[in-house]
Amino acid sequence: MRTINFTLNGEQVSAHVAEHQSIVEILRDRFDLFGARESCAQGLCGCCTVLVDGTAVSGCLYLAAFANGKSITTVEGLATNGKLTPIQEAFLEVGASQCGFCTPGFVLMAGQLLEAHPDPDDDDIRHYLSGNLCRCAAYPEIIAAVKLAAGRLKAGTT
């Protein structure tokens, strides 16, 4: 067991963790954050996506101990004072979630995509989101939502 100190959605926190525990386990059990979810447990579905120092990782494979000194952002940390981000707004408007279990992962990855490619075409979007799975297959809507958000961010209308 060891104590880790890290920034969680902008707040300084600490936790006592075992070496084998993943960050997604700690977020769920110690911090009541359920948006990052373990699903495939192999880093292949994207449901457990969290940002570590601004970069997306599979939270089911990322050991909690590695978070020491880092800044972790989860989907719960995106909206501020109840105001959704442009990507969340676009997902909501287009109807890009069905069961919603994969949605946080897609929202976070779409954020990474638009940081790297503010004006992505369909292939960029597919390529960037290929590590996130949606069994309900809202893929056409997800592509539409990412484009809507990109357009608005570019135009500065949000």
Add this chain to the structure above:
Amino acid sequence: MATRTIGSGQVGRSVPRLEGAAKVTGRADYVHNIRLPKMLVGKIFRSTVAHGRIKSLNVSAAKALPGVYRVVTIDDIKTVIPNPFYGPAFHDQPILADGKVHFVGEPVAVVLATDPHIAEEAASLIEVDYEELPAVFDEVEAMTSKAVVHDELKPAGTFPDLKHLKGKKDTNIALDFHLRRGDPNKAFAAADHVFEHTFRSQQVLHVPLEPFVSAAELTETGLTIHTASQSPSFVRIEISRLLGWPENKVRVKVPYLGGGFGAKLYIKLEALVAALTLLVRRPVKISLTMEEQFYTLTKHAATFRIKSAVKNGKITGRDCEVWWNGGAYADIGPRITQKSGFTAPGPYDIDNVSIDSYSLYTNLTPAGALRGFGIPQLVWAYESHTDMMARALRLDPIEFRRNNILRDGRAQATGTQMKDAAVEQVLDRLALRMNWTAPFERGTGPVKKGRGIAVGFKASISPTTSIAIVNVAADGSVTLYCSTVDMGQGSDTANAQFVAEVLNVPAESVKVVHPDTDVTPYDMATLGSRSLYHMGNAVRLAAEDAKAKLSALAREVGVPEGSNVPVAELFQKKYKMQAGNIIGTGSYIPNYVPPDANGLTPEATPFWMVGGTGAEVEVDTETGHVRVTKMISVADVGRPVNPRIVETQLSGAATMQFGFTMQEKIELDGGQITNASFADYKIPSIVDIPRDMQNEAVESEQGTGPFGAKGVGESGTFGVSPAIANAIEDACGVRLTELPLTAEKVYRALREAQGRPLED
């Protein structure tokens, strides 16, 4: 998709999902989120053999591991549930293996601990010695196999047509359904052409991204089960039966589901967590891993032999033999065998039909409902067969279908008249969207292009009941109580739209209370595209009841008919303060007549679903690689209640079936699944789907549906597999009869057609 609103403008409008904001912020409520005081978690130890007697079970090393609270076997379970067998059709499935195991992955013991890692490690220390028994895996072999899965059949008694099977021995047939209409033999004797083909569907599974999860806790008044279930009312009734308790001592609560697709029906983990909680008097939660989903429920693999008589371009007779691979426990397989079995001849007007449909036990993971309830397996066969006949007869596949399809007013194989089933319209719209009559560019190099269509239909599961309650509070705000489970299909939103339409309020303002059997009334289950129709009708009736009571209240307090006095003022006038409720109730069960000895009935279903698919493909003839470039889904959904959600349901269903068509297959080695993970079992990702996907709901009304609507969750699946196989033959001349349609299969078929087959 076009918007067609009615009356208050609530039905027919693309209302954003009520829970949309909760889902995009990660705050939606799932069983996954539940943590109860002093909760233990369970890890399941599973069978490693497909069929065997348990000679000894050694749990001592597991028990001795520090941190383990308890190790539980069937003997412990029997102290709280003496007869621990459950199931919707047969009481054949034990809560834990009882003396025998029937498939690889069957739960044998459970370790309880507060730390899931300790429970998992302890489970790996359990040792079992098996006496292996002969096993059977293939559904056709199971008909005659000497290996018999169950010593004795145990029908549940829920379905009267299974009672005759009680106590039957030495058979793997859990149900055989037979239908005879007209005189098929005469039709075959008089035919110009007779065609016979056999098709196979492989074993695949649902893999909702939220794996199965259930938790149970004892309360002052009984037992509460929190579960990711599509059938809370069934869970309550079945757990009550197992415990010998009245229904009101068992409370079942269901928040949102992270996908269901038919997997989370009936009893999955609920009986286990209930028994464990009663044993240890502490809350218990079990969350399965992705791998464990492969040992819980699959879709039925199926073999379908279909034979048709054709005379003057008309199909005059059809024989259908279908064998359904039900796995080790019946689950709902017998229902699939019958309720889907009777549509095996397809949406065609055929006077002489015989159907033999068999539900078989095998030593595989149990099979159950999966988005289509058996229909995609049937359409795969009859629409491939239809295309092969058209091709052999040198007829245009759309024209051949048009000459033979079932039109409204004509009787389907059961004798039930078709009504509000837009088969022809679906076909017409597909042809139009595919630009069918225009010349088609086929490609010149090694990459050949082709196109295909297919259309299928489905009956609803009948007779089933839904009940709803609409509560109007003293300020006029409205709450709906119903046990329909929103697993992503948008039922909360659609039901809110029905209430809103009747009461003339915005759908967004209606609160929908999630299934909680202490609070929400009975509903058969959320399955088979039944809910929008059955629950929709119940919700509409409940809202109309509330509306009538509001009118009565208005009269009582002296407000003239048709005046615009706000609802809150009516309550104020009556109670002199903000107080009171108006409760409206609605209950719906459609008419149904059970089939006679020949499988015939005038009322087989309250409504028909129709779905068609058009596909364009490119086949690389040097590698066998198939790229589906266009996939068009056209369906009769009645009136679309929420056009945007209808579109997502159509394309989502089509994409799921696209995975089952092109890439998904459970691989087996002696009954052992060798690809039980997302690393090896690949579901469609965003890069796999066709670049051009189109969806359309044809102009249609379901006369008996709520505001003209009917179910939509499955219709997009029906035509996908045969449309693509038909397109592949159109492109490169080879016909595949076994799913999935992999590059290897296409390449092998191409080589065989060239007279230089590949070795195995």
